[in-house]
Amino acid sequence: MRDARDIFHLRGEDGGNEPDHSNSTASLDKPIKVDQGFFVDLGFATWKLQQRMFDIGTGEAKSEFRQLVRHVVTIRDRLIDLGLQIQDHTGNPYDSGQSLEVLAFQPTDGITNEVVIETVRPSLYLQGHRILKGQVIVGSPLGTQEGKK
Numbered sequence: 083m084r085d086a087r088d089i090f091h092l093r094g095e096d097g098g099n100e101p102d103h104s105n106s107t108a109s110l111d112k113p114i115k116v117d118q119g120f121f122v123d124l125g126f127a128t129w130k131l132q133q134r135m136f137d138i139g140t141g142e143a144k145s146e147f148r149q150l151v152r153h154v155v156t157i158r159d160r161l162i163d164l165g166l167q168i169q170d171h172t173g174n175p176y177d178s179g180q181s182l183e184v185l186a187f188q189p190t191d192g193i194t195n196e197v198v199i200e201t202v203r204p205s206l207y208l209q210g211h212r213i214l215k216g217q218v219i220v221g222s223p224l225g226t227q228e229g230k231k
Contacts, residue, residue: 118208118213121161121164121166121206121208121213122206122213122214124157124161124166125161125166125168125204125206125214126203126204126206126214128154128157128158128161128168129168129170129204131154132154132158134147135147135150135151135154136151138172165208165209165210166206166207166208167206167207167208168204168206169204169205169206169207169216170201170204171198171201171204171205171216171218172198172199172200172201172218173197173198174197174198175195175196175197175198176196176197176198176218176220177196181205181212181215182198182205182215182216182217182218183215183216183217183218184217184218184219184220185202185217185218185219186219186220187219187220187221187222188219188220188221188222189221189222189223189224190221190222190223190224191224193221193222193223194223195223196220196221196222196223197220197221198218198219198220198221199219199220199221200218200219201216201217201218202217202218202219203216203217204216
């Protein structure tokens with residue numbers, strides 16, 4: 083039985099940590115076809131990794147993930163090159179005209195206007211067309227109609 087590293091050509095000179103591109107060709111024999119779901123899955127997974135790897139308050143990589151950050155950033159950058167935009171809404175002002183799925187309105191002390199306090203699922207856009215609608219939790223000022231619910 084072949085080792086997965088052989089199947090995916092992952093045995094480089096560094097002991098298998100980086101792919102071996104020594105016998106890759108400049109072009110593929112036939113184009114690779116992927117559907118929208120591929121970009122949804124990959125974009126959402128990349129966003130989720132970023133959420134876990136970076137401290138939300140400081141934006142700095144958490145110490146246990148520092149060695150992996152560059153790989154996730156590379157994936158994100160390649161997706162951007164392909165036209166995929168990952169939009170996290172946390173901290174953005176909210177108004178009812180936005181195309182977002184609001185999962186809850188949460189009374190929140192210290193705010194004067196509605197604001198997205200948590201992005202549960204980001205909005206994804208592929209070449210300018212939305213392929214995934216974001217899901218959010220909106221903070222409402224205490225004492226407003228939404229804040230009383």
